[in-house]
Amino acid sequence: DGGITQSPKYLFRKEGQNVTLSCEQNLNHDAMYWYRQDPGQGLRLIYYSQIVNDFQKGDIAEGYSVSREKKESFPLTVTSAQKNPTAFYLCASSIYGGGTRNNEQFFGPGTRLTVL
Amino acid sequence: KNQVEQSPQSLIILEGKNCTLQCNYTVSPFSNLRWYKQDTGRGPVSLTIMTFSENTKSNGRYTATLDADTKQSSLHITASQLSDSASYICVVSSNYGGATNKLIFGTGTLLAVQP
Numbered sequence: 509d510g511g512i513t514q515s516p517k518y519l520f521r522k523e524g525q526n527v528t529l530s531c532e533q534n535l536n537h538d539a540m541y542w543y544r545q546d547p548g549q550g551l552r553l554i555y556y557s558q559i560v561n562d563f564q565k566g567d568i569a570e571g572y573s574v575s576r577e578k579k580e581s582f583p584l585t586v587t588s589a590q591k592n593p594t595a596f597y598l599c600a601s602s603i604y605g606g607g608t609r610n611n612e613q614f615f616g617p618g619t620r621l622t623v624l
Numbered sequence: 625k626n627q628v629e630q631s632p633q634s635l636i637i638l639e640g641k642n643c644t645l646q647c648n649y650t651v652s653p654f655s656n657l658r659w660y661k662q663d664t665g666r667g668p669v670s671l672t673i674m675t676f677s678e679n680t681k682s683n684g685r686y687t688a689t690l691d692a693d694t695k696q697s698s699l700h701i702t703a704s705q706l707s708d709s710a711s712y713i714c715v716v717s718s719n720y721g722g723a724t725n726k727l728i729f730g731t732g733t734l735l736a737v738q739p
Contacts, residue, residue, distance in 0.1 A: 550628065612658070615667030
């Protein structure tokens with residue numbers, strides 16, 4: 509999975525609890541991303557960060573929060589405000605956030621979150 | 625509206641056979657198009673990338689084509705193997721001229737290769 513690790517692989521949460529998903533990369537990439545994948549839908553962008561100490565909302569940021577204190581780490585917190593958090597969460601990174609043809613995003617193995 | 629549509633939704637083929645997956649997009653402005661392979665419960669892995677001027681790109685038994693005029697792409701898999709069983713996702717990148725490329729993901733084609 510290209511030097512990107514996500515933990516845990518499976519996560520169970522009770523309603524009303526916040527949970528934090530870990531994403532670490534050792535590729536020295538500037539940009540990192542969080543996506544959500546649901547059955548029958550394409551990946552949707554939650555948050556992204558182009559550089560340390562900076563991050564931007566994606567298309568479905570409500571109910572989520574992130575931080576980017578270190579270049580290699582981009583944790584995602586799923587808060588109790590997220591109405592339907594059960595999904596497969598994918599973290600990705602790219603060399604930089606710029607728009608060139610070779611700015612490939614490398615994906616981690618994913619975390620499957622289930623709300624009980 | 626920027627959209628990426630893939631067909632078929634799912635496909636079953638016998639080992640050793642060829643198959644072709646389709647991708648139609650309505651993304652503008654267009655930057656590039658990638659095909660990813662995603663094994664069940666894993667993250668997607670890039671197979672090919674093509675820009676506006678490229679018509680075809682190969683990666684082993686995988687060959688992608690792009691027709692920028694009709695906004696269509698295909699992924700052809702030759703001599704399929706059991707390990708090809710996965711979801712294949714078409715992703716179109718759109719550069720709005722700023723610092724960020726926006727990715728628009730298709731819903732994928734689920735391929736099952738049977739012995």
